[in-house]
Amino acid sequence: MILDQKSQTSPLALAILTSLFSGSLVLAAILATKIITVAGLTVPAGVLAYALTFICTDVIGEVWGKSRAREVVGAGFVTLIAAFALIQLALHWPAAGFWEDQEAFAAVLSTTPRIILGSLTAYLVSQFTDVWIFHACRHLTRGRHLWLRNNLSTALSQLIDTVIFISIAFFGLMPLMPLIVGQWAVKLIIAAVDTGVVYLLVWGLGEKGTRTQIGEPA
Numbered sequence: 001m002i003l004d005q006k007s008q009t010s011p012l013a014l015a016i017l018t019s020l021f022s023g024s025l026v027l028a029a030i031l032a033t034k035i036i037t038v039a040g041l042t043v044p045a046g047v048l049a050y051a052l053t054f055i056c057t058d059v060i061g062e063v064w065g066k067s068r069a070r071e072v073v074g075a076g077f078v079t080l081i082a083a084f085a086l087i088q089l090a091l092h093w094p095a096a097g098f099w100e101d102q103e104a105f106a107a108v109l110s111t112t113p114r115i116i117l118g119s120l121t122a123y124l125v126s127q128f129t130d131v132w133i134f135h136a137c138r139h140l141t142r143g144r145h146l147w148l149r150n151n152l153s154t155a156l157s158q159l160i161d162t163v164i165f166i167s168i169a170f171f172g173l174m175p176l177m178p179l180i181v182g183q184w185a186v187k188l189i190i191a192a193v194d195t196g197v198v199y200l201l202v203w204g205l206g207e208k209g210t211r212t213q214i215g216e217p218a
């Protein structure tokens with residue numbers, strides 16, 4: 001394993017990206033219960049927070065390698081389950097006698113089992129797909145064209161995520177196609193905009209200096 005001075009001085013950056021990934025993931029699941037409109041498109045309110053998770057995994061994968069990105073995805077899944085469990089515990093725990101906001105609290109946080117199932121299923125499939133596509137493109141382009149693998153991996157994995165989540169969470173409750181088209185369109189726009197952010201973070205972290213895995217294209 002290659003470990004140079006740059007990789008030894010960047011654990012804080014990795015910790016921040018991992019924390020941002022997990023935090024955005026949990027927020028996206030909570031915010032998804034509200035449906036909003038963006039430029040006439042109908043999308044769950046968690047779309048922006050969830051899009052941030054793909055920035056994090058792309059940067060982590062580019063700088064620290066595929067294995068570390070997969071570890072972060074796996075840790076995020078555990079975090080999501082823990083968050084759902086703690087929310088349910090808080091919802092069902094008897095409130096203090098003087099506290100009168102239980103209904104409002106439940107209205108915001110009482111995520112239905114279908115949304116939970118949809119979130120977990122879509123997360124596992126889409127995030128691991130994103131990591132795989134990103135590194136397959138990196139290998140095929142011999143480490144060049146970061147913009148291509150960033151946008152392609154995000155676009156395809158976000159489509160998979162959107163179809164799975166919307167289908168499981170809202171089938172029979174809301175029109176599916178407007179939600180799927182709207183959410184994916186917004187995610188594509190975000191993916192195009194965040195390319196500059198990914199480049200800036202990778203450049204700032206020193207992509208060449210932080211590579212830690214033998215066998216991955218430089």
